[in-house]
Amino acid sequence: MxxxxxxxxxxxxxxxxxxxxxxxxxxxxxxxxxxxxxxxxxxxxxxxxxxxxxxxxxxxxxxxxxxxxxxxxxxxxxxxxxxxxxxxxxxxxxxxxxxxxxxxxxxxxxxxxxxxxxxxxxxxxxxxxxxxxxxxxxxxxxxxxxxxxxxxxxxxxxxxxxxxxxxxxxxxxxxxxxxxxxxxxxRLQELGTYRNLALLGLPVARAAWPRLDRAEEDLRRLGENLTRSDIRDDDLMAELSALSLAIAAVASATDYRMSATAAYALLVEERLEDLAPRAIPGFLSLAEFTQRRFLPAVRTCAAFSRRERQVASRAGQFTALLRARIETRIENQNGALLASLDRSAQHQLRLQHLVEGLSVVGISYYAVALVGHMLEGAESVAHFDARLVVGLLTPLVIVLTWTSLRRARRKLGVAEA
Structure with a gap:
């Protein structure tokens, strides 16, 4: 087998x-x-x-x-x-x-x-x-x-x-x-054993309860600080991280005991149901004793567990809100930076066009001067008015210079104004 x-x-x-x-x-x-x-x-x-x-x-x-x-x-x-x-x-x-x-x-x-x-x-x-x-x-x-x-x-x-x-x-x-x-x-002994093991959670819950009080007070203060703009996000995040770690430490120290208390409490209920106590006049019955003293302790532990989860959830919500606030600020800063870069690029483009315009004037001036010198040399031979020819050629030289620079800019992929 x-x-x-x-x-x-x-x-x-x-x-x-x-x-x-x-x-x-x-x-x-x-x-x-x-x-x-x-x-x-x-x-x-x-x-x-x-x-x-x-x-x-x-x-x-x-x-x-x-x-x-x-x-x-x-x-x-x-x-x-x-x-x-x-x-x-x-x-x-x-x-x-x-x-x-x-x-x-x-x-x-x-x-x-x-x-x-x-x-x-x-x-x-x-x-x-x-x-x-x-x-x-x-x-x-x-x-x-x-x-x-x-x-x-x-x-x-x-x-x-x-x-x-x-x-x-x-x-x-x-x-x-x-x-x-x-x-x-x-069964009677098991009832008592599980009852005592369940009640081990009560001192743990009582001892940790003030820590949850402090955590809730810190969360309330942090919630107020989240609405203020004069407190640095880094400081708030550091405080929230420390508080989240403190809450996690409480959970780590108590979760096992609280879970054990809940499990043992169910066993106590089962054993009590198996024993089926019947009251005797003049005496407290086993069921009444359990309900009066045991159940409140178990409910205290259950309330502590719920409160611990609620505090941890609120800390997580505050952390998410702060992260959203930080991300929003970063996005706004990035948007402002991109707008600034765009404005700078526009200014550079305008300056570039201004320089190009001045370049057209400068190149045209030197080109016309060269042509004028050549025409003055030829004036004595051909008997024409060099100054008149220079005046007529000047607009043509300017147009040709501007056209040449525009073509060169297009080949280089430079944006137009």
Whole structure:
């Protein structure tokens, strides 16, 4: 079989992100880390060099799964810009959990999300565990998702006790088990992961917003200067070029993050639709929490992207206007120069004709003088009036001289007056 070089990669991609089957009660601990390209090899080496008691069952460049000491299962998944590490802690393995978390936290990358999920069989078991989780009572989000499953969380980072440095979530399976429970919890975690990755664009947009304010103010000032004739075009073009470069720098620094935010926001909407949250009276639902806090942040990023494009478009319009102004001035200068050259040529032509007229007079004068001398010599022999003959010949000599010069000018291609 002559396989396409990407066939096995594509098929393997469809089988990635597999979780072991979940059964309540248990804990699920997950970290999402942004990993630079330079650290990818070190991350891969860390997963291949498991701590004592660890065992790798499946290892691909984008997915690793196995077990750690104490019977704790784990998965590692590589995304486009992040990596997800998940621990699955069955009852009785809490003693080994601390070492597993410490090893997981030593991996390369910067954590953007960390959660500890407590999974219990039903609402009654959840009510027994809930007080010890120290959730912020006024900010608890609780609703049914994926059918009967119920969640509790304040979506805050714990600073003490139960899950220091982690977000806390309590899940009551309420009859879900096996594959259904696994898929529901996985979608819930993916929702939180994509939400945090999408929200990475908000600080970027906020930080770059003042730069767009300054760019718009500079554009307003440049627009006023474009109407003034006392400012040199070169100075305006230099300012516009510098401003366009500044706007391009903003776009270069933010476009990837804004595009990623838009893409992750779509995934959040898909996961939220898959989970189909159902509100519980007295509590904020997952859908309401997302709409109230997540959507405004995404819309801020979208507004920033639109504004950046508008500012760049206005800068391009001003540049086009200034270039049109410069080209118009150059054309006017060229027209004035051509008119000046035409006038100069006319003056030269007139001067040339004047010189030619004087030349006709001069040549005719010398020609008549020569003829007069010859006639005076012949006068004593032929007995005629030389002066009378010279007077009669003078107009003829002038006409012949003028005709000869005119023919010579035509042969040389000299224009007529």
């Amino acid at each position: 002559h396989e396409h070089e990407w066939r096995r990669l594509i098929v393997s991609e469809m089988h990635l992100r597999r979780w072991p089957r979940l059964h309540a009660p248990m804990q699920v601990v997950q970290q999402v880390r942004l990993v630079d390209d330079a650290d990818r090899d070190a991350e891969w080496d860390a997963w291949r060099a498991m701590p004592p008691g660890g065992d790798v069952r499946h290892a691909y460049r984008r997915h690793v799964s196995g077990t750690l000491a104490g019977g704790i299962a784990f998965t590692w998944e590589r995304h486009s810009e992040a990596s997800t590490q998940t621990l699955f802690v069955p009852p009785g393995s809490e003693a080994a959990l601390e070492d597993a978390i410490r090893w997981m936290e030593s991996l390369p990358g910067r954590t953007v999300r960390a959660t500890r999920i407590t999974l219990v069989p039903d609402d009654a078991a959840a009510q027994a565990v809930l007080p010890g989780m120290r959730l912020e009572g006024e900010e608890i989000v609780s609703c049914h998702v994926a059918g009967p499953m119920r969640i509790w969380s304040d979506f805050r980072i714990a600073d003490d006790g139960y899950a220091r440095g982690y977000g806390r979530m309590l899940i009551a399976a309420n009859g879900l088990d096996g594959g259904d429970l696994t898929r529901a919890v996985q």
